[in-house]
Amino acid sequence: xxxxxDSDANGCDTKDRKLVLSGQNNSENxxxxxxxxxxxxxxxxxxxxxxxxxxxxxxxxDGGRQDYEVLLVDNNVDAADRQRLLDQFPSARYxxxxxxxxxxxxxxxxxxxxxxxxxxxxxxxxxxxPDYLTRFERYFEAxxxxxxxxxRKRVRGETRRRVDLIPHTRKDVDLEDSFLTFRFxxxxxxxxxxxxxxxxxxxxxxFYGIEEIELAFRIIDGGWKxxxxxxxxxxxxxxxxxxxxxxxxxxxxxSNKYIMTWMHMPFPENVLNYVLFTPYLFYRVKGEVSVGKxxxxxxxxxxxxxxxxxxxxxxxxxxxxxxxxGSLWR
Numbered sequence: 464x465x466x467x468x469d470s471d472a473n474g475c476d477t478k479d480r481k482l483v484l485s486g487q488n489n490s491e492n493x494x495x496x497x498x499x500x501x502x503x504x505x506x507x508x509x510x511x512x513x514x515x516x517x518x519x520x521x522x523x524x525d526g527g528r529q530d531y532e533v534l535l536v537d538n539n540v541d542a543a544d545r546q547r548l549l550d551q552f553p554s555a556r557y558x559x560x561x562x563x564x565x566x567x568x569x570x571x572x573x574x575x576x577x578x579x580x581x582x583x584x585x586x587x588x589x590x591x592x593p594d595y596l597t598r599f600e601r602y603f604e605a606x607x608x609x610x611x612x613x614x615r616k617r618v619r620g621e622t623r624r625r626v627d628l629i630p631h632t633r634k635d636v637d638l639e640d641s642f643l644t645f646r647f648x649x650x651x652x653x654x655x656x657x658x659x660x661x662x663x664x665x666x667x668x669x670f671y672g673i674e675e676i677e678l679a680f681r682i683i684d685g686g687w688k689x690x691x692x693x694x695x696x697x698x699x700x701x702x703x704x705x706x707x708x709x710x711x712x713x714x715x716x717x718s719n720k721y722i723m724t725w726m727h728m729p730f731p732e733n734v735l736n737y738v739l740f741t742p743y744l745f746y747r748v749k750g751e752v753s754v755g756k757x758x759x760x761x762x763x764x765x766x767x768x769x770x771x772x773x774x775x776x777x778x779x780x781x782x783x784x785x786x787x788x789g790s791l792w793r
Contacts, residue, residue, distance in 0.1 A: 498577045498578065498579075499530050499531050499532045499554060499577055499578040500528075500530040500531060500578055500579055500580065500596075500600065501530065501531035501532070501578040501579070501580050501581075501582060501596055501599070501600075502531070502532050502534060502572070502575075502576030502577060502578035502580070502581045502582070502656070503521060503531060503532070503533045503534065503581075503582045503584060504534045504536060504569055504572030504573060504576065504581060504582065504583045504584065505517065505518065505521075505533065505534070505535050505536065505572075505584045505585075505586060506536045506538065506566070506568055506569050506572070506583070506584075506585060506586060507535065507536070507537055507538065507539065507545070507586040508537075508538035508539055508563060508586070508705040509539065509704045509705035510586045510587055510702060510704050510705055511543065511545070512704075513586055513587050513700065513702060513704075514545065514548065514586050515548055516589065517584070517585075517586050517587070517588065517589060518533070518535075518548050518549070518551070518552075519551070520589045520590040520591075521533070521584065521590055522551050522552060524590045524591075524592060524593045524594070524595055525595075525596055526593060526594040526595075526596060526597055528596050528597070529553040530553075531552075531553065531554070531578065531596060532552070532553070532554040532555060532556065532576075532577065532578065533549060533552045533554070533555040533556075534555070534556050534557075534558065534572040534575055534576060535548070535549060535555065535556070535557050535558065535559075535572075536558045536559070536568050536569065536571050536572045537557065537558060537559030538562075538563040538564060538565070538568050539559070539561070539563070540561050540562070540563060541561070542561070545557065545559070556575065558571050558572065558575070564667075564670075565669070565670030565671055566649075566665060566669065566670065566671055566674050567664075567665045567666065567667040567668070567669060567670070567674065569583055569664065569665055570664035570665055570667065573654075573659055573664045573665075574664070576656060578656060579603075579655070579656055579657075580599060580600065580603055580653055580654065580655060580656060581653070581654045581655075581656050581659060582599065582651065582652070582653050582654075583649070583651070583652050583653075583654070584650070584651050585649065585650050585651070585699070587699060587700040587701065587702045588616070588650040588651050588697050588698070588699045588700070589697060589698045589699075589700070590651065590697055591696040591697055591698055592694065592695050592696050592697075595695050598692070598694060598695050599612060599653045599695065602653075602690060602692060603653070603655055606688065606690070608686065608687055608688050609655065609687070609688050609689075609690055610654065610655050610657075610658030610662075610682045610685070610687025610688060610689065611647050611652065611653065611654050611655070611658065611679070611682055611687065611688075611689040611690070612647075612652065612653040612654075612689075612690055612691075612692055612695070613630040613644065613646070613647035613648050613652055613689060613690070613691045613692070614648075614650075614651050614652065614653075614691075614692060614695040614696065614697055615638065615691075615692070615693045615694070615695065615696045615697070616628050616648055616650050616651065616696075616697050616698075616699055617696070617697075617698055617699070618698075618699050618700075618701050619698055619699070619700050619701070627648075628648050629648075630644050630646040630647050630648045630689070630691050631644050631645075631646060631691075631787070631788070631789060632646075632789045632790040632793040633788055633789065633790075636788075638691075638693055639693050640693065641690060641691060641692050641693060641694075642690070642691050642787075643688055643689065643690055643691075643786075643787050644689050644690065644691050644787050644789070645679060645680075645683050645689060645780075645783060645784045645787050645789050646675065646676060646679045646689065646789075647675055647679055647689055647691075648675065649674075649675045650697060650699050651695075651697040652675075655687075658682060658685065658687050661685050661687075662678075662681040662682055662684070662685040662687075663678075663681065664678070665677075665678055666678070668722075668764075669719050669722075670715060671707065671712060671715050671716070672712065672715045672716030672719045672720075673716055673719035673720050673722075673723050674719070676723060677719075677723045677726070677727070680723070680727040680776060680780070681727075683776075683780045683783055683784070684727070684774075684776050684777055684780040686779070688783075709748070709751045710751045710752060710753065713744065713748045713751055713752040714752050714753045714756050714757050715757075716744075716752075717741070717744055717752055717754065717757035718756075718757035718758075718760040718761050718764075720736075720740060720744075721737070721757065721758070721760075721761035722761055722764055724736045724737060724740075725761075725765065725773060726771055726773060726774065727774065727775060727776055728775065728776070728791065728792070729775040729776055729781065729791065730775070732791040732792035733775075733792075735792040736792050736793070739792070740793075741754055776791075
């Protein structure tokens with residue numbers, strides 16, 4: 464199963480995608496003699512006022528390393544010059560064609576990545592750890608079957624414990640300790656490139672929402688592990704720019720949840736999820752979701768001939784979730 468975009472040798476759509484390389488950072492002028500150790504994929508949309516700081520933080524906290532590339536995937540529909548922001552990096556590439564593909568556009572950068580490890584960063588997430596690349600590297604090197612690293616994320620201005628930022632179904636886990644898990648939280652996450660090439664990237668039909676859980680299921684089903692680490696820290700601004708209205712985004716999340724449940728959850732956990740998650744979400748977002756519209760989207764998707772086949776989690780993946788102290792149905 465592959466969820467990468469069809470691409471040419473440059474990692475771009477052959478039909479209409481234009482690849483623009485930052486002039487001083489192309490392959491001829493790269494500071495690296497060979498392939499980079501890291502590829503950092505940054506997806507941006509409607510946040511130019513934040514993007515420069517996000518990229519600047521990545522550069523300022525790279526620990527002086529030169530063995531990485533930055534791949535900026537531009538979902539904006541305008542023709543503004545954003546590739547100039549890449550001049551500060553040892554190697555960088557820009558991908559933009561004026562089409563907003565949602566969160567699955569990350570696959571464009573993932574498909575083009577040359578590094579052993581791929582970091583996926585959002586354009587409103589600020590790196591706080593000075594030697595983040597070295598820390599990612601140490602964790603991956605210590606565990607050969609570690610496919611994904613979920614970082615410690617806080618939201619600016621928040622003082623309460625945000626359960627949605629905890630990569631586990633148990634929300635009482637100790638976030639000061641590292642632990643194996645079966646989910647990851649987006650914003651700043653690291654992948655072993657070999658893992659993504661085996662299980663595929665983000666599901667391209669999820670414009671927004673549930674894409675992390677769906678990919679996490681495929682990662683553990685492929686025999687890989689996911690680890691939460693508390694010492695790589697980022698700050699998310701949760702800026703409203705570029706986001707859909709709450710009711711629309713929550714409806715997207717619910718329909719995607721129905722799809723993800725059908726694709727990956729075993730019986731009877733899938734039934735429990737359908738029955739219990741809908742009222743839970745409705746209560747949590749205070750009614751700001753259209754259950755009927757989400758259900759209709761799911762049923763329309765289910766009737767399609769080109770949808771993925773149902774592939775419930777393997778017995779080994781289910782055992783791994785239980786070993787991590789998690790619940791299958793949530």
